[in-house]
Structure formats: C-alpha cells, structure tokens
Amino acid sequence: MKLITAIIQPSRFEVVKDQLARVGVKGVTVTDAHGVGRQKGHTEVYRGHEYTVNLLAKVKLEIAVEDGEVEKVIDTIIRGARTGDEGKIGDGKIFVTPLENVIRIRTGEVGAVAL
C-alpha cells in the first residue's frame, strides 16, 4: 500500500476531487496548507510598508491506495491539477510514500481491506 500526498493549487481542487471520484477513489483527506517552491511569493503593501507573502495557500490531499492503483491516481491528479495544457509554476507536487498499515476504526479491520 502507498500513501499519496498531493500539494495542489486551491483553484484546481474541485476538478481534482471530481476526477478522483470518477476513477473510483474511495476516500481522501483534505487539508489547507501553505507552501513555497519555485513559485515566488507576492508583495503586499500595508499602510505604506511593503512585505512579501512567501507562503502561498495550497491544498493538500492524502490518499491511501493499493500498489496497483498508484499510477492511475497519480495520472488523475496530474490531469486535474495542471493549469492549462502545459501547466504553470506553482501547480504543486505529489509525494508517494510506503504505507505500513491501514486500520478501519469502526470494525478493527486491518490491511488492504480497510482501504
């Protein structure tokens, strides 16, 4: 099993959520996040003094999947999260990490059956 963590633009979230539902992803955890990478911040001015907002709003999705589903989910996320055909700096990143175990709290089921 793998944990897929995707950091995406907030404006792409609804599209990604839709597409994921369509390919049969059963569950996702969503967090508001802030981040910076190659996308620079922007400058704001308050009462005459400038400051740079370096940490930009992002949305983080966490999806637990079986190994065989990883490619499909990654492609779906990329399709929904890329802005335009060629994408833009700031579209985000996907991290894939090994998932040691999954437990369903209600029943106590363990392993892939709990996904």
Next chain:
Amino acid sequence: MFELLTTASDLAVGLLGQAPAAAAPAPAGEDFVKKAADLMSSPRVIADTVWVLITAMLVFWMNAGFACLETGLCRRKNAVNILSKNFIVFAISSVAFWMFGFGLMFADGNPFVGTGGFFPALLSGDPAVDLSPLKAAEGYSGIFDSLNWTGVPLGAKFFFQLVFAGTAATIVSGAVAERIQYKTFLVFSFIIVGVLYAIPGHWIWGSGWLGAPSSGYAFFDFAGSTQVHSIGGWCALAGILVLGPRIGKFRQGGGVNPIPGHNMGLVAIGTFILWLGWFGFNPGSTMSADPAAISHICITTNTAGAVGAIVATLVAWALFKKPDFSMTVNGCLAGLVAITAPCAFVSVGGSFIIGLVAGVLVVFAVQFFDKVKVDDPVGALSVHLVNGVWGTLAVGLFATASAPSMGGAVDNVPGSHPAAGLFYEGGIAQLLTQLKGIGSVAAFVFPCALVVWYVLKLTMGVRVTPEEELEGLDIGEHGMEAYPGFSKEEGREAHSAGAIAPEAVEAWAKSSGKKGALARP
C-alpha cells in the same frame, strides 16, 4: 440591599454635594421655579431635548464604531482584549464623569476649574442648584452657568456631555492596543475622564479662560476637535511613548514590519458607524433643534468626511501604488475630526478644503509616526491628534459670516461665534487665538498624561510580558479567545507579516530590562 446602595449613593450626592462655595443666589421677583417647570412642556424645550438626547445616543453608538474599527485593524489574538477595552471604557467614563468630570468641567468655580457639582443629582428645579431649562436671559440660576445657553433639562446636558467625554477616552485604546495591561487601561480611563479631559474642558466649554475670557478673543471649538480629539490624542501619544512599540514592529537596523489587521469587514462597519455617529456629534453640539444650523452642520460634516476619504485614498494610491483601504477609512475619520471644531462656522466650500487637507495630512502622519518609531496600531494619532489640531486652526482660517451659526457677523463674540477667518477677511486674530488654545491644552494634557502613565508604569506596570504579547492578550488578559473552535492562526501569521526573529524578542527583553522565558541567559 438595594436600599443600602442607593442610600450610599445619595449620601455621596449630599455630602460631596452639588454647590460650589458661592452659588449664585436665586433671583428675586418672578417665580422662576414655576417658570422652569412650565417650560418643560413647551414645544421648544421638547424639541430641543429630543434633539440633544437623540444626538447623544448617536455619539454613544460611536463606541461600537471604535470597537469594530480597532478590533479589525489589530490581530485576531488580541480581539477580545480590544473589544473589552472599548466596551468598558464607556462604562468607566460614565462613572468618572458623573463623580468628578462633569463638576470639574461645567460647574461654577474659577476660570480654570469647576469647584462643585460632584456626584450630582442632576435634577432641575432647585434655584440654588439648577433651574434648567431656563436660559440665562430667562432667569436661570444655579451652579452650572456654563450650560445655561441651552434650554434643556440638566440631565440632558449631562448625558450629552458624558458621551463626548467617553469618546475622548476611547481614542486612547487604539493607540495602546496589543501590548497594554487591561487593568492599567481601566485606571487611566478613569483619570482621563475625571481630570485630564475635564479641566481643559472647563477652560473651553465650562466658561473658563479660553472660551469665556474676561477680555480679548474667545477660543472656539464647536464640537471638540481640540477638546475631544486632541486631548484623546495627547493622552494616546503619551501612552505610546511610555509603553513602547509592539514586539517586532520596528527592525533593529531600521525598517518597519507591517502588522496587518485581521478583519477588514469590522473596519468597514466600524467606520460607517463612526461616520453616522458624527451626525450626532457635530449637529448635536448646537444643543438645540435649530433647523438652519443643524442642517448646515450635517452638510459640512459629511463633506469633510467624504473628501477626506477620497483624498486619502488618492494620496495613498499615488504613494503606495494601491488604494489601501485602511488609509481610506483613516482619511474619512481625519476629515470628520478636522471639521469637528469649525463645522458650524464654515461654508460647504470651506468644509471641502478642510477635508481635503485632512486627507493629505493623515497619510503623511502615518508615515511620519512610523519613521520616528512611534507605534500606533490604528492611526489614532494621525487621525485624532494631528487633525484635531488642524481642525481647530481651521476655525481661524475658514470661519465665515454666511454660516448660520455666525449670524452674519464677522466679529468674535464669546459664547456665540468666532471672528471670521483669515481667508474671509477676518484677519489673523482668531487664528492666533486658536493657536493659543491648542498650545495651552497641549501644555497641560501632554505632560500630565506622561506623568500619569509613568506613575502607572512604576506602580502597577503598563505593559504585558513579552510571552503574553506573543501569545496574544486574549489568553493572557482574559483567558479566552475571540474565535474559539476556528483553526488557529499559524505561528507566522499570529505575529506579523514579516517574520519575528527570536533576536527581536531578546532585544526587546534586554532593552526593557525584563526577563522572560524567551530571554537568553
């Protein structure tokens, strides 16, 4: 139990008394007591009283405006504290003004201070105390001669003056926000309303040496650019100097970290409420339902506020490349403060220019105070102090015989109207008199306020600990949050837009001699 409390209160009224040493004796002849009682049901007194009380209620409502405005311009972690200060300050003002402020300000006494009228019962009908609503020419007798130019009951006079005193006190709360101890603010508020506001108030409105000089020109401040806004401003400046800036506001090597407010919605609502309240503040100061005067004053008031808003927006737009909303609202308030002294005496054209200058002044003043490292979270000094001075001066520049309250006259008539202003062929005398008033109020209030703040610093302390300041005063001073259950502000947002380095905290701790958990050993 209740009887005990009311008896104690009445005892205070009786003991500390109403009458100053030599109250004017009741005039002989006509039954003035009956005349006063009969007047209470006259259409004139009814109209005037309703007018005075309704406008007073509008001015009271300005406290809600200040609360919203200040809270919105400061950080979320201090919201409860700022709301608390703005709320309780009016309660304290109500008590302090009743106990001491009203008497010091308006009772008979000497040219500098009233010497009676403490813990007043505020009932009309006793010729030795007060025969409102009789005016002077109608046979008024009593210890509040300074208010016998208006024909409403004593209670109405008191209530109207009280809400003005409350406004001066609440000006301070924005300037000292985000780092002052709550208890210290409570004590200072009592002192400003009871003493620092009341004594110059006697000079200006209490038939004292500025407003009712024995010879020479009288100083004029129709609704309080100096009396309310500058006095509040001087006390605020003194407080800021004694308190010091917020942690992280000014960088070590120079430079300013912006600390953005957390809720522009509250800022907007607050400013609208204040704008509305000013339609009580200014026209209400006629203390009579004089149709020509109050209509004219509504227009001059609104014009100055509107032009102030527009000009401040344009100036900020030019200087900072974007129309900063907080400068727009500061500009509106600056115009309103500036028109407060001259509102009854200037033309609409005059009010336009007064608001225009105010809009320019306020933007540059905000920059100036940042430059000299005076940390004013809401622009209180730029709005109230600077434009309080400008508005008071404007009387000497723009007063014109054509304004209804001037009655077509160009000469200075104490108790009635100023001489025409410099730009209306009145010469420079009124302007110099205005300057005299501004200077003497400053010379009294600012040093006294500094002393009071400093004594408070030495006794109960004025500032919260650095740890509390960083965590937020809501937790430290009140043990609660403004928005419990909402996701917490991230660490970096909670402090400022620029990161607060630990060095900044240590530097502050070192310079103020305080040790906290954050100070390096």
